[in-house]
Amino acid sequence: MPNINISMRAPTKSILLFFLTAALYTNSAAQNYSIKGIVIDTTGQSLPGAVVRIKSGNDSSAVSTNPDGTFLFSKFKSSQFTLSAAFIGYDVYIKAYVINNGTSINITDIKLKPSSNTLDGVVISGTPPVRVTQDTVSFNAKAFPVREGDAVDEMLKKLPGIKADKDGNVTSQGSPVTKIRVNGKDFFGTDVATAIKNLPADIIKNLQFVDDYGDQAKLTGIKTGEPEKILNLTIEEDKKKGYFARASAGVGNSDRYNANLRGNSMKGEQQISFDGTLANANMRGGGGDGITTRNAAGLNYKNEFNSKLSADAGYNFTNDKNNTISSTYTLNILQDSAQNPINRFEDARGNNNADNYNHWFGGNLEYKIDTMNYLKISPNFSYNTGSGNNTGGSLTTQDNLLTRRDSRNSDNSSNFNGRINMFYNHKFSKKGRNLSAWGNINYANGENNRDVYNKYLNTNASVVDSLIQNQLNNQNNRSLNLNVGASYMEPLWAKIFLEVNYSWNRSSTNSSKDTYDGVGGSQLFNPDLSNIYDYQFITNKAGLNYRYIGEKLNYTLGVSAQPVLLKGQNLGNNVETTSRSFNLIPSGRFSYKFSYQQSLDVNYWGRNNQPGFQQLQPISDNSNLQNIITGNPDLKPEFVHSFSAHYKQADWSAGKVLLANFKYESTNDRIVTIKRRVPGTVNQLTTYTNTDGFYTMQGDYNISKPLSPERKYTIGYSGSGQLNNNISFTDDNRIDAKNVSWRQELEFRVDLKDIVNFEIETSYSQNSTHYSSATFTDRRSNRFEYGIEGRNYFFKDLTIGYDFTKQVNSGFDNGITRNPTLLRLSMEYKFMKKNMAALRIEGFDLFDQNSGISRDVFDNVIVDRQVNRLGRYFMLSLIYRVQKFGGS
Template sequence: MPKKLFLFLFFPYIIFSQTLTGKVLDQSTLKPLESANIIAKPLQQKASLKFAIADNLGRYKLELENGIEYEVSVSYISYKEEIFVIQPNSTITNHDFKLVPTGETLKEVIIKHEYKPIDIKKDTLTYDIKAFANGNERKMKEVLEKLPGVEVDKKGNVTVQGKKVTKMLVEGKSFFGGGSKLAVENIPANALDKIEVIDHFNEVGFMKQVSDSEDLAMNVKLKSDKKKFVFGDLEAAAEVANTTGYHLAHAALFYYTPKNNISFIGDINNVGRSTFTFEDLLRFDGGISSFISGRKSLTNLFSFTNDNTDVVQNKSQFGALNYSFTAHKKITISGYSIFSKILLNAFQESNNQYLQSSFSSFENKTLNNSSKSILGITNIKFDFNFSKTSRVFYNIQFQASNNNTDNLLKSVTNTLNTNFQTLSKADNISFKDYFEWHKSYNDNHNTTFVINHAYQKTKPQNHWFTDQPFLSGVIPIVSDAFYVINQTKEIQNHSVDILGKHYWIVNNKNHIYSVFGNNFENTLFSTQEQQVLSTNLVNNFDGFGNRLHYQLNDFYVGLEYKFKLGKWINKPAIYFHKYHLITQQINNNTITKNFWQPQFTSEYEFNKSEKIQFDYKLINSFAEASAYAENYTLQSYNLVYKGNAMLQNEQYHNASLYYNKMNMFRGILMNAYLYFNKKEQTLRNQVVLSGINQINTPVVTNNPETSWRLLTDVSKKIYRFTCKLKTSLSWYNYIQTTNNANFSTNRNNQSIGASVKTAHKKWPDFMLGYTKNFTQLSGLSTSRFSSNEFRAETEITFFKNLIFKVNYVSLSNFENSKSINFFQVTDCSLRYQKKNNPFTFELSVNNVFDTKQKNNYSFSDYIISQQTTYILPRIVLLSLSYKL
């Protein structure tokens, strides 16, 4: 029956279609014209336009409908356009275009057919939306998913030809810090005119030639009627199946003019929907110049991000305001403000096995977690565009967050049954600003100067309440009827980074860059743990409590030489670093070290659609302040951490190889990444295990540590389907010290996934995918895990206005080839949307089968854990949306 249904649905398309192939060549030299645009315009109504792009050999392929007369035109810069008419039911299957040069390479070339579904010019790829959208799309995400070579994952991340979009722009201006999720899930589809994809993006035009930027930007061009008034949509949804009170309200409002724009996104829901991802939040959390790398945030913002239905309750409130206006013809002010409030309740059960040299300890643990997280961020950026040769940026950001949690934990071992309640509160504030100056003196000399400053203060407070003593022999607890442990931490961090770089363009094939800089970090780190007795006396723990003053200065100078040999671009570089570290606590310590750190980048471009790139760095790094705190710090009910005041630096080799190929003629897109990391001096925690209790201490050793990772992503268009194969292979070898014994440890993972998806504008959207994962661990013990993941997605349009969607996922986990758990989750929706009507009605069902829990497994060097997480129940929502 399925085969008959398949033939019934797709047989008409198989019979009534033909393929036209050929080449696009220079008439005089017969040289192939790569990336030429071939457009087949139907000369009858109700037939769709077809297009293709010539590959590096000039080949093209057009899939045409039988019975339709087409006018096929080819255009290429500085060549005269050529037109070929193919008659209905023609038997012609091959035609070569031989274009004649105009001889006017310095003048504008006027092409009759200006409409190009896809246009490629140097580093910019432009999609014309009307060639791909059918009018039933609601959001930008649904449009992007129909563009060839473009993918959008469930977290809102966008990739184009396998490369991730790192900057999101609307009309050339950053949209909410440049993150993609807020754009793709909120910008209305009917506002889009064109999508520009810009490789090696740099917002300072005269710096693009020398910046070596790896940023891939996506610029949204709005329709002309959307640039001068308010547009967007409003959505409200309420539960209709029962009375548990699930609801959703969402607003996305935009106002754009050529000089000014303002955007507002608001969301309130309790169905586990997050408005932005952790990666988007890192942009908001940033406030750091893109020229400065390596700075870590001390605030934990993960709870504010990602869709989270792996809870029993999720209440979210979110508001975001983005703006940009021209204060003066040479001054632009832009910025954003973010507010988020999230209330979560989660319940999880775990079976943990703690691995030790001669035996294992087992623990059954249940965790009931309630949390409240509030975040506020304000960012303002000033752009001073004084002239075509000078650009200045000043950015200032303020952030505040508050996190409160209440954990009820029950731990059962073969010797102890303990109940814990943990109350935690963390107040965080940060202030960051940076100054950037870019200057072009002439065609051969450019300069960049950057000052980056950041201040962060966080003050976590933890309170443990329990009916049993815990961590016996590790913390000096006094016997009492009930146990109350208080902990206070405070971290204050100042950092100032200075960078200067001069770019000397000797000629088109030789560049010399000189660099100097200084990174300074000053941290005050303090902890205090004490037991409050039932008599109100205080027991301060001996050996606990830290007060550390940490200062690290890194002065460096460097020289980079970039040269080109034909299609081969190389950039060797050498940096000299002088590190000076001071730690002041019970015992003061000073470390001064000098290092030469080489770097090398090599790129070979076979043609415009195929290249390979190699990168290498030798890196030295010092641990953060907490790793040097020489007294004990209580981390959790079964973990104590003790820093090491004598820590030295880590040193490691980092290399990567990247290959990319896109062949439009054969419908192939291929990406491959190979990463290699080898540590000569390794920072790793030594672990002392006693039952389930752990003491971790960081040490730097000369034990080698090696990791490899291979990622491949290949897609092939076969007739009207896109077939994909993804692999992820990793090998990780290191020495783990547990209970004073060294164990050579291997952690390997293999993931192989395949999917097939319809790729035809008139067919229903359907995707079927399967992923197989294997994981092996050998060290203290040997373990093998595997999993099977099935995914299916479909979108079918009925009667032009009804759209039905289904998303299905199932996961099976296995340990040593024996099944240990299985779960499946299905979401579906039915949407009624009439073209040119502002109202949309939708009935959605999340967790159709009312799955109660998800099962998973994880492991570390000495713990193997099987987890059961309880999730949100079936939710049936009826929603109404209105487009402005």
Template sequence: MKNTTLLCIALCFACTFSKAQSSRINISGTLVDSSSTVLSFASVLLLMPEDSALVTYTLSDDDGAFSFKNLPARDYLVKATYISYLPHQILVKPGEDKDIDLGQILLKPISKELYEVVVKTARAPISIKGDTIEYDASKFKVPPGSSVEDLLRKLPGMEVDQDGNLRAQGESVQKVTVDGKRFFGGDTKMATKNLQADIIKKVQVFDDKSEQSKLTGIDDGNTEKTVNLELKEEAKKGGFGKVTAGLGTDSRAMASGNYNKFDSKNQFSLLGFGNNVNQSGMSYEDYEEFKGSNSYNWGNSGDFGFTRTTGYSNFFNTNDDSFSIPVGGNGDGFSKNAAGGINYNYNHKKDEVSANYFYNQTRQEVDAFQNRQNFITNSLSNQTTDQSNQNNFNGTHRVSLRAQKELDTLNTITFIGNGRIGNREVNYQSLQEIFKSDGFKANKSDIENSSERFSYALSSTLLFRHKFKKKGRNFSWSGGYDYSNNDSEDLQKSINEFYSSTDANDVIKSINQINATQNKADQLKSSVLWIEPFAKKFAWETFYNFNRSGSEVDRNVTDKFPDKPNETNLNLTRLYDNEILYNRVGTSVRYSHKGINFTTGLARVFYNIDGKLIGPPNIGDGIVDKDYQAWTPYSALSLRLRNNKSFRFNYTMGLNAPSSNDLQPIVDNSNPLYIREGNPDLLPEVTHQVSGNFNMYNPVNFVNLYLRAEYNYNVNQIIYNQNIDPETFITSTKPVNVTGGSSTNTYMYFGFPLKKTKATMGLNANVRFSTYLANINDVLNETKSDNYGIGANLNLTPIDWFTFYGYANWSIGNTSYSINNQQDLKIVSNYYNGEMNIKLPKDFFWSSNLNYRIYSNERLGFDQKVPIFNMSVYKLLGEKKKAEIRLSAYDIFKKNLGISQYASQNFISTREVQTLSRYFMLSFTYNMRGVSDKITRR
């Protein structure tokens, strides 16, 4: 009886399943106009007849054909729309045949009088206008208060990773604009994270031409994947933004806010935040996006030529000298952060101005433990442990200005300026111990250093471009001047015990010094460029670059003694003056026609390095005078193929001068166990790079494929040789030139929909091989690193009240050492991330995120699992849902650990940092949307 019952149930299920399968239908057709011309990439909507609710949609292919497959058998309304044509709809009723072919569907041209009315009533979720894919934001529902980032995650062909980076059609998005204007620098995260989704009317994705192409009218084959956010009209009539404040357990608190006001000519934005929850709010990339007028953005550096590797000395080569936000509040340790900024953009007809001011400060405390295994030869190695505490303060003011004036139709002038003033305080205590391979302690250092630094920097560039009446003929000139000044006073204090020393005088060595250093640097540069078209499809380009960079380091080291006056340390006190002259002249020929762009060129580079060292009488002075010349070839090929496919190939030979820090023949003994010295005899680095990529995107089925491969070979690469004392294990390093280092990188991404508008998936893989050379006690060590990684992401948006975004990555890194193969190791890293959002009744929402990281290193016995689980519940308040109250829980499992592994040269290192763990927070947010402008206009 039991078996009979089960058989009946199985038969009923089979019959039901069979009936369900037979009650599915397919609908297809072809779109043509009155002249029987097929209409490619037309929008076809599938609607419910009773209320015109959208079921799904598609785009016609190159032949004008479309299809909907595996649909439930019921009545549908098929509505076809195309730009400049009247929409056409057909009521479909299923019959006995499950394949319903609507045949050719004729669309009629629309009259100008009816165009606006028809467009408003027939707007499709996705449309294609030339090379631009346009999304109607109103067709993709997100909860009230959602950011643009949440909206973009819903768009087919768009991806947002866990760090907020964008990909469109398989390629990385390099620029985001608002109403066609740069928003806080025109990059990706500031607009997507700070603007709300409900003010967006359209999202447009396209390949924007380079600044050089726009100004010259000649396609140079370089494009930027760009996203433009078109605002609703009501958003331009007033201001919009949001403010948030929260209090949490363990005295945690945060506050943030932004305000924006746009119109046809002006963009005004304010931004501010403060917290003690390790959220600096802006990474390096975020700041570059914020400031909006970096002299190295938008192709306006003024360094004309056919390759981005200009060979100039890296002028702003340290955190203290750069215009980027200093590292701090990045998740390690415990930090208090505050920042505020204002940005203004003006763009009208022939005038364009962008200006901003930004201040940020970070107070950070870091307690860390580091374990490092060093090997010198196949039989000699040691282990270093380092228990340290560091308290830092960084405060920086930054200002930027970019102004462009179109003097007339032929002449344009642009000015870019940046300034920075900053101060930094560091207090550092450390206990370092070195053990021999037999476990015997070789030495110990008690370090207590402090530092106070004040620095400022200026950067300016002026560009002039002239277009001749002959199409394509152009002349450009640029000039720039940069200056930086860094004054510091460092107190270096340590007690060092050497247990292996045979000399009683060397058993204990103490350092108690004041190091006062003034570091000045300036740079003067200029470039000219001439472009001459010939034979319609060809253009000849020639250019000249000049750069003079200088640095002056005045270092005064004083020894402090308890029983006598301070004395100047003549061995460490130095005055160093360095100048690098760089000249480059080159020419290239470009062919551009119907999507084919090929460039080949050659340049001659001239270097002169002139250094002067003024030392104490017991050492004397030194002079460095070196000349260096080289030919630098360049070739590039880009193809824009049919069906949204593209291919690009590049070969470049780049030269880079040594940094001023590496050239300074100054001994840095702030860590007495790790002594660093510069090298004034360094030569410029030469890098040969071959790269290629292929991209394919199908706007009909939203399938995309991206492939990239790159190979680099280094000549005169600057690396750091090590000389390790076999008794005391004191390590001395010095930069030198070496030839033979190389790297090979490959990357693949494949994205596709599992169910259109409901589920998408992406697969990626990368392989990297690298070889790094360094001398260890005059023995050449070849470090080889092989890294393999695969990943997958899954986006589920099946219904308006539920979303899920998942990401996983698995990677293996193998490192081998030629001087000690017993130290070869394999590091395995796995990463999983899942984010789920659910809309509950009565405007309640639930959001959760799980970040699970696994690190393992079998040889070192390292096996660490770190699950970070965050969750929040929030409710929207008010009739217009502008307010939100939220209860959040961070790191519920209390597993947050700052753990890292690193293998390079002749060492393997693991580091653990105490950092912020579980806490709860209650916050309130108010969204300002459509704030009316109450100012009376006369």
């Protein structure tokens, strides 16, 4: 009986304990409420960074809204509460709420009204044309209207601080835009030119130029490194259902043709887009070096399957055939052991033909597991093949030495690159506590086969000799990069957070090169120029960041410790080299919001750059006997210190915008060239070494001011400048070359609805180089450029377009440099119902003077280059367009 009593008491106690625990849990759970919502303005634009507070009795809590304007309180003890939302430049929103059903509420009616004193009595359709936040400059599309049927690229031309050239390249505040997103999802991958042509401008609500610091920054707010410039296009709500299609076909003289088909279908968050091109008129605006025939197709898909799962994917195919005829004038600044100056001139001509095929696939899969967990997987694959041949010659002079070279080169290559990025974030119940983890894997495999033929005729005083070189190079490079890391952020007080992070990176590269010399009609293996070389670059980085988040002031102070290991194995002679270093890296970010339309960001960070395999591989590349290049296996990684500042200001009432940027970088252990002259010849031997003293400084500004309330007349001032201190060695003598380049530009734009849109632009730029030795002559080139681009409208169906540019160049060493005058005219007539069809006739480069002129300065070298571009031709095109969005 005692045993029976014991066995009965144990389960009884367990059952009572179970029910008591369940009751307590149920009671606790019933008191926890989830409150989420979104803060917007009266136009429906989200307000990131708004402060939201909820209060019930003595219980209160506060959060800042996410980049998309959303917020979440995961655990609140009362079903009745008062909510307030505040944002600089807006009236405070206050309202009482009651959760009657369930334990959660989604609040979507929080609309903030602009403060009456902010607009100073001037209202522009109820919406400011330009908004400035810490990382975003947002333009209201309605404030920059374009012609019916225009694509997004035409709207970009009107935006202050934005440049969109004829070939589809877009820059914002001097930085290239590398991606386009639609409603926050990638659109056509990195093909910016296709993306801005694919969407009609009249469905766009806002154009947001975002400094993107990556997925972790979006979720935690910790921002490090240099951001990627991204354009995000938001679609009007009533235009998210419908379709758009545009087809065009054109034929011209000189066998020119240009055909394009693009379409876009949207059903809420589901979107499918297609773009196809067949053209031999240099793709889009007729620009670009050489003459290009392009066959291309692109497909983009995005969908939000439910509130948790969304995806986007894109595929692009291109086949480019290009012929470029170039003349290049290269000056090498040298000096001997007695510090005497030596100038080496090379005047080269080339005719290059290339045929390249490229396949790219990429996308993102986002899974919001629940309100606390987020997972993103991003695959990216590319495969390309190419073939080409180049014929040309050069004349090189140095003192009384002269060498003439005739060359014929051909090559075939194939490259595969696969990358998968994974990111996971967990939000804890305590506000601000986050755990992030990531992993990346990148594999690349490339092969290149090159056939080289050179004939040299050398003259030294009255002595003449010749040499013929015939060589075959087969090279294969494989690399595998692994990166994993984690970050944990802990809130210390209401506005103060502490982050601890760690990352590990390993990059492994294998490079094999087989060289064969042509002798007597056969190919003989050359072991001295052949090798197999492996190297590994390994870093461990542990860091600590202190972050303060205020309504106006945000700053992050951090420090990281990073040991670096660089190992190389020369498998040809069984020699191994090892380089170790340790870096203590401080970092900082300061952001101050003077007002909703005025902000300043200041950043500092450090990073390592590993040497390239060609710089490390301890064998020679003598495919050009005038410049034999040999790697240095003892190179150390570079360490770069970077400092940047960004200032943004916008005037709501007038639409005036001021944008300014500054950046400074200095590099320890900079990898530079060492050039040694071969006595009695114009030839030189090139290798690499590490040195200090390299730095670069650059800045730019843009001011845009409308001269009328409806932006009929706009004036813009912009400028940029850059200073580089280049370093090189000749016969162990150091040469510092300071290169200064700057550009100033003035723009005047007129936009009269249904009458005319045109822009007058004039600019002056200068590029000068000063050497550390007083015996070297400074070099300077100048360019003055002016032009007008626009369209005049007659009636409702006739448009006259024009694009005129004049360049005046001076100071270039190439004696045949031209000062081209470029003129392009077009006339378009629209017909059929709703102007669905159009007939266009265009004349390109009517003066037949199109050419590309450039100057590059690096190490101790100045390169002036001029290339051919597509010349005069005429084209007749038929365009057909259909679209239906919403109820229209």
